[in-house]
Amino acid sequence: MGYAFDLDDVEYLAGAVEALAEVDEYALTPTSLIGDLARVRARFGARAPALVETVTVRRKARSKVAAAGSWLLTDDAVQQATPDAVSAHRAHRLAGRVIHDVTCSIGTELHALRARAASVVGSDLDVVRLAMAARNVPDVPVLRADALTPVTRGTVVLADPGRRAGGRRLRDPAALEPPLPHLLSAYAGRDLVVKCAPGLDFDRLPTDAEIEVVSLDGAVREACLWTGSVAEPGVRRRATVLRAGSPPVSLVDTDPDEIDERPPGRYVIDPDGAVVRAGLVRQYAARHGLWQLDPRIAHLSGDRIPPDTSGFEVLDRLPMQEKQLRKELARRDCGSLEILVRGVDVDPAVLRSKLGLRGSAPLSLVITRIGRSAVAFVCGPRTVSDQRTPQVGDQRTPQVGDQRNE
Secondary structure (H helix, E strand, C coil): CCCCCCHHHHHHHHCCHHHHHHHCCCCCCCCCHHHHHHHHHHHHHHHHHHHHHHHHHHHHHCCCCHHHHHCCCCHHHHHHCCCHHHHHHHHHHCCCCEEEECCCCCCHHHHHHCCCCCEEEEEECCHHHHHHHHHHCCCCCEEECCCCCCCCCCCEEEECCECEECCEECCCHHHCECCHHHHHHHCCCCCEEEEECCCCCHHHCCCCCEEEEEEECCEEEEEEEEEHHHCCCCCCEEEEEECCCCCCEEEECCCCCCCCCCCCCCEEECCCHHHHHCCCHHHHHHHHCCEECCCCCCCEEECCCCCCCEEEEEEEEEECCHHHHHHHHHHCCEEEEEEEECCCCCCHHHHHHHCCCCCCEEEEEEEEEECCEEEEEEECCCEECCCCCCCCCCCCCCCCCCCCCC
16 A cells, blocks of 8 residues: 555645655665665655655656656556546547546546646545645646536536456446446436446446547557447447557447458458457458458458558468477477467467477467367567558547547
8 A cells, every 4th residue: 555645745745846856866666765765754754755655656657647747646546547648539539528527536637638628627535636636737627526426517527437446457337436337327318438447348338338448559558438429429339549659540340340251361460459359350350451360269360461560470370289389489490489379278378388499580379269270370570560550541539529530
């Protein structure tokens, strides 16, 4: 557990710029922390824990929220905070709207929304986090209110329920804090946006809402529930892929999904996790001229790698038998091996230890199921397409007043 801030700490820290800068000069690593804390305590007395915690959490937060280097924050709030790029994407979808963030916490979403929204207000029950938000985003009004008690009218309601309990991620929407069913009931008929964990059980979510799964630089970050006029009409699933240096790319379940049935091509492509989690593998394949190795498995194949994507050039196809794999990898002088597995009960770490890799060449192994057979594709190392996503025409993000912006 991190340090438990109180309102007195917030008041002190808001004016302790020089003290925080001085503490930031300490390493504060696991090996130095005891000594560093003793020296900070000798200098700042009872304020030392609050100063050390703030500096430590700021360092942790910078990879998510660039502005956090000067913010007041808590460790729990940072753990749940959304990375800047994901928040910016959501703000882009909500541009021009009047928004009420009913779980504003320390203000990370308020910070992203204020540049694009017509106006923004935040609320929270936690008085400490609310005081921090007032310092972090001083140009946005905040108030103390229960997320399940509507206090604004005509706003788009944004909520980020607590998604952990006892250190574990929650998969049941009813177990969130506040529970998703209660949010849906409290704001029935309203425009509502709810941030959820990507591992949430989608079968328990409303069937008439849009669920958007978002990845950032290859890692799935969140699922977001959109209802009312902020959802794209007719869309129930969306996958949005965010990568540094490229525009956002989105797929929706109304996109074409007709693909060929063909033998494996030159490359095996493992789609972005957002595409897989949203169940839009066929739509992704249709957009890029790919096909599935098996209709039940997310591995795709094609004769080229789509833009901003990585793939594996197929060198050989073998039955999934350790003896044959060991022999083939030795023949190819394999020394390091990336292993991808779908549809087959194989632990990559355990298999790698059994293959006796002693060579120098980097290779990849894609293990999958085709029909009733487990198949292993021996491939070259992961290859990243040298094509870039086109700047126009691929983004499928609805704008204010638009049903679809293509």
